[in-house]
Amino acid sequence: MPEIKVDDSKCKGCYICIEACPKKCIEISKEFSKSGYYPVKYTGADCIACQQCSRICPDLAIDVYK
Amino acid sequence: MQLLNKRPESLVDMKMHYCPGCSHGIVHRLIAEVMDELDIRNRTIGIAPVGCSVFADKYFNCDMIQGPHGRGPAIATGLKRTTPGAIVFSYQGDGDLSSIGMAEIVHTAIRSENITVIFINNAIYGMTGGQMAPTTLIGQKATTCVYGRDPKLTGNPIKMCELLATIKGAKYLERTSVHTAPNVIKTKNAIKKAFKNQIDNVGFSMVEILSTCPTNWKIDPVKSLKYVNDNMIKVFPLGVYKDSKGGE
Amino acid sequence: MAEKKLMKGNEALAEGAVRAGCRFFAGYPITPQNEVPEYMSWRLPEVGGSFVQAESEVSAINMIYGAAATGVRCMTSSSSPGISLKQEGISYCAGADLPFFYANVVRGGPGLGNIAGAQGDYFQSTRGGGHGDYKVFVMAPDSVNEMANFPRKCYEVAFKYRVPSMVLADGIIGQMMEPVEFKDHEIDVEKLPKLDWNLGIADGREKRIVNSYDLAEGMLEKMVLARLKKYKEIEEKEVMYEEKQLDDAEIIIVAYGTSARVSLAAIKMARDKGIKVGLFRPITLWPYPKKRLSELTDKVKHFLSVEMSTGQMIEDVRLSLNGKAKTYLHSKPGGSIMAAEDVLKTIEAISKKGAKEHATIK
Numbered sequence: 147m148p149e150i151k152v153d154d155s156k157c158k159g160c161y162i163c164i165e166a167c168p169k170k171c172i173e174i175s176k177e178f179s180k181s182g183y184y185p186v187k188y189t190g191a192d193c194i195a196c197q198q199c200s201r202i203c204p205d206l207a208i209d210v211y212k
Numbered sequence: 213m214q215l216l217n218k219r220p221e222s223l224v225d226m227k228m229h230y231c232p233g234c235s236h237g238i239v240h241r242l243i244a245e246v247m248d249e250l251d252i253r254n255r256t257i258g259i260a261p262v263g264c265s266v267f268a269d270k271y272f273n274c275d276m277i278q279g280p281h282g283r284g285p286a287i288a289t290g291l292k293r294t295t296p297g298a299i300v301f302s303y304q305g306d307g308d309l310s311s312i313g314m315a316e317i318v319h320t321a322i323r324s325e326n327i328t329v330i331f332i333n334n335a336i337y338g339m340t341g342g343q344m345a346p347t348t349l350i351g352q353k354a355t356t357c358v359y360g361r362d363p364k365l366t367g368n369p370i371k372m373c374e375l376l377a378t379i380k381g382a383k384y385l386e387r388t389s390v391h392t393a394p395n396v397i398k399t400k401n402a403i404k405k406a407f408k409n410q411i412d413n414v415g416f417s418m419v420e421i422l423s424t425c426p427t428n429w430k431i432d433p434v435k436s437l438k439y440v441n442d443n444m445i446k447v448f449p450l451g452v453y454k455d456s457k458g459g460e
Numbered sequence: 461m462a463e464k465k466l467m468k469g470n471e472a473l474a475e476g477a478v479r480a481g482c483r484f485f486a487g488y489p490i491t492p493q494n495e496v497p498e499y500m501s502w503r504l505p506e507v508g509g510s511f512v513q514a515e516s517e518v519s520a521i522n523m524i525y526g527a528a529a530t531g532v533r534c535m536t537s538s539s540s541p542g543i544s545l546k547q548e549g550i551s552y553c554a555g556a557d558l559p560f561f562y563a564n565v566v567r568g569g570p571g572l573g574n575i576a577g578a579q580g581d582y583f584q585s586t587r588g589g590g591h592g593d594y595k596v597f598v599m600a601p602d603s604v605n606e607m608a609n610f611p612r613k614c615y616e617v618a619f620k621y622r623v624p625s626m627v628l629a630d631g632i633i634g635q636m637m638e639p640v641e642f643k644d645h646e647i648d649v650e651k652l653p654k655l656d657w658n659l660g661i662a663d664g665r666e667k668r669i670v671n672s673y674d675l676a677e678g679m680l681e682k683m684v685l686a687r688l689k690k691y692k693e694i695e696e697k698e699v700m701y702e703e704k705q706l707d708d709a710e711i712i713i714v715a716y717g718t719s720a721r722v723s724l725a726a727i728k729m730a731r732d733k734g735i736k737v738g739l740f741r742p743i744t745l746w747p748y749p750k751k752r753l754s755e756l757t758d759k760v761k762h763f764l765s766v767e768m769s770t771g772q773m774i775e776d777v778r779l780s781l782n783g784k785a786k787t788y789l790h791s792k793p794g795g796s797i798m799a800a801e802d803v804l805k806t807i808e809a810i811s812k813k814g815a816k817e818h819a820t821i822k
Binding site for chain 3: 254269297
């Protein structure tokens with residue numbers, strides 16, 4: 147099953163990946179990261195490994211697995 | 213499980229200082245991926261400008277030099293002429309390239325120096341806190357035009373691809389954007405072509421990339437993407453403005 | 461190598477730089493130094509080098525910044541207003557510890573001034589010139605032969621310490637023709653020692669960064685202080701000067717460049733009249749030969765600074781003497797040369813004790 151992993155230490159919470167995701171499977175985490183942002187996280191379902199999120203992430207915070 | 217988007221070797225593994233949603237990081241990654249794919253990291257010299265991307269000298273994992281505002285193309289000329297085997301790229305913003313560095317970019321194109329220029333156009337001065345740039349849109353607010361840019365006072369946005377296209381020595385000019393993932397991929401292809409041209413001794417190549425500056429535009433990163441789509445692209449149409457092979 | 465050639469000062473300077481290994485030149489036309497880029501435009505391609513006529517002085521110095529970063533021996537030249545335009549770039553080179561060589565063939569200033577030879581850029585050259593704490597190694601030739609041979613020394617010092625170096629000539633030295641003898645063998649650039657800091661083909665080594673900034677607390681201070689150490693070493697080891705007829709001198713003229721030549725003529729006239737005058741000619745203007753000048757006060761109590769400026773070098777003379785002897789000024793600014801007869805009058809006034817200390821004497 148494809149999935150994404152978000153590096154909380156790099157994510158700055160700009161959320162443009164959420165905008166880019168065609169399957170709407172990225173959401174805002176309810177927990178603060180150490181750097182003081184609400185990072186994004188995988189909803190846990192529906193990822194098709196299209197990599198649109200990682201393409202547009204300015205902080206190289208998203209790894210896409212297949 | 214296989215990782216599909218390995219971090220490029222040409223980018224140092226460190227956290228970048230850019231504001232949330234800023235396009236610099238996206239473009240940095242693309243340049244690094246292109247360096248990896250063309251296997252040129254070991255002979256590339258990059259020029260970091262003055263502005264937000266001053267720290268690019270730390271981020272790219274190749275030889276780097278940081279130079280004065282606007283002078284990247286002149287520095288590139290010195291680097292390339294003395295080390296013709298090196299791949300030289302100049303990374304510049306719109307204040308840098310189209311204001312203080314206007315003479316350098318124009319004359320480097322006239323001489324058709326065999327270099328690659330990556331031009332980040334976000335229509336504002338970022339590092340200094342949001343002043344009007346030569347590329348600022350009509351009506352766009354900035355700290356030195358608080359009521360919005362008035363063409364009667366400050367003229368109209370400068371279109372660099374269109375301007376440079378009149379110069380014979382400018383061999384490849386394309387304007388792209390990074391406001392959606394498909395556009396990011398198009399931008400990567402353009403960057404790759406601009407580097408490949410240098411390898412093939414084609415001459416002066418430049419990619420202008422429409423970028424966001426959520427902090428100084430004072431709109432959130434997601435709305436910034438929409439701003440590029442709805443406003444910037446109308447003034448700065450995307451596309452290839454010049455594509456001539458070497459020799460001409 | 462003993463062959464003598466008749467050459468113009470600016471051309472001798474350019475040829476001297478090429479023989480010293482210069483392989484890249486970027487410059488912009490300005491009188492009275494135009495022969496330097498003109499010469500380089502055909503000469504550098506002959507030795508496999510590259511010449512660029514830049515769109516401006518600002519662009520030229522930044523081409524040099526790029527070229528110097530690759531470790532290639534490079535050069536730019538200009539005259540006063542053009543050198544002012546280059547100061548930001550020179551400061552960047554100094555701040556990034558890049559060695560390169562440049563020449564200022566000085567004209568009258570300030571502003572557009574005129575195109576005649578002058579020495580009004582002494583402060584600019586010897587105090588750094590641009591923004592920030594830095595120094596440039598400065599050599600002042602007084603003949604075409606020195607124009608030909610100083611670039612080599614400038615490159616040696618520049619690369620030994622990783623500092624910018626310059627020749628401060630005046631328009632007269634740049635324009636006149638004299639016999640030239642190149643003292644040293646032509647440098648084979650392939651045999652120059654490999655550097656451990658230059659940018660280029662990395663070929664597997666770690667990346668290198670050339671820059672002049674550090675925003676972290678206290679780091680810039682460290683960089684500046686490390687550079688200060690280098691400057692102290694240069695002040696210790698690289699001072700050059702020439703002394704003429706000092707053995708019995710009761711008055712010493714301190715002068716460089718064209719002023720030194722005129723002073724020599726005046727000294728001959730004065731000695732014919734029985735006045736014991738000698739010449740002290742600083743060859744390096746930074747580092748300034750302070751120590752030697754100070755030693756000379758043991759025997760001599762009258763020092764006359766002769767300069768084609770309103771009293772710039774005399775400040776270094778005073779700093780060197782530190783109150784141990786009297787100083788006098790003979791000044792001729794604005795792109796004019798002093799007449800030896802007028803310098804003689806000043807010498808006579810000093811010898812008759814009729815001259816006021818520190819005063820400008822016409």
